[in-house]
Amino acid sequence: MRLHRLLYLSYATDGLSYPDLRDIMAKSEVNNVRDGITGILCYGNGMFLQTLEGDRQKVSETYARILKDPRHHSAELIEFKAIEERTFINWSMRLVQLGEMDSDAVRRLRLKYSPAATFLPTSMTAEQCFHFLKEIYQMTQGT
Structure with missing residues (x-):
């Protein structure tokens, strides 16, 4: 299998609701x-990461489908690369x-990887985004 990881960010449309x-x-x-x-899908401050x-092909197809969803806009591809193993193995997807x-702990995590005290993935590198998501994943295991 050709394992790949894709990272992207986007902005939620106005009026996005819990449903x-x-x-x-x-x-x-x-x-x-x-x-x-x-x-993993992380949502905060009106943004998705x-x-x-x-x-590789399935990830590409999934991303293409995501780009068509009208509940977000201005998607920005952060990284798409081959990986040796999965990190988020326990979740087909988790919000x-x-x-x-x-x-x-979450405030410290935001400050660890970002110059902003709020969730702002646009200010983070690809590596910082990945490590942020990885630590969120580790914090939420078992919940």
Whole structure:
């Protein structure tokens, strides 16, 4: 298998609601299980940061489908590269809403990888985005 990881960010459309987020996750679960995709979707401060892992072609197809979703805009590809192994192996997709995780640990994590105290992935490198998501994943295991 040609494992690849894709990282991207995008901006939520005005009026994005909790039911919208639930719908995104429900569809992602079905599609990603079918396609062997794993990953995490982080939402906060009106922005999405997502990573997808799996077969190169399936990841590309998934990203192309995501780009057509009208619930976000101005997607920016951060990284697309071959990897030796998956990081987010336990989740076909998991939504992490940072607004619900306003703890000292999350604030420290934002400051660790970003010059901003708020969630602002546009100010982070690809490596910083990946490590941020990896640590969020580790913090939320078992929840």
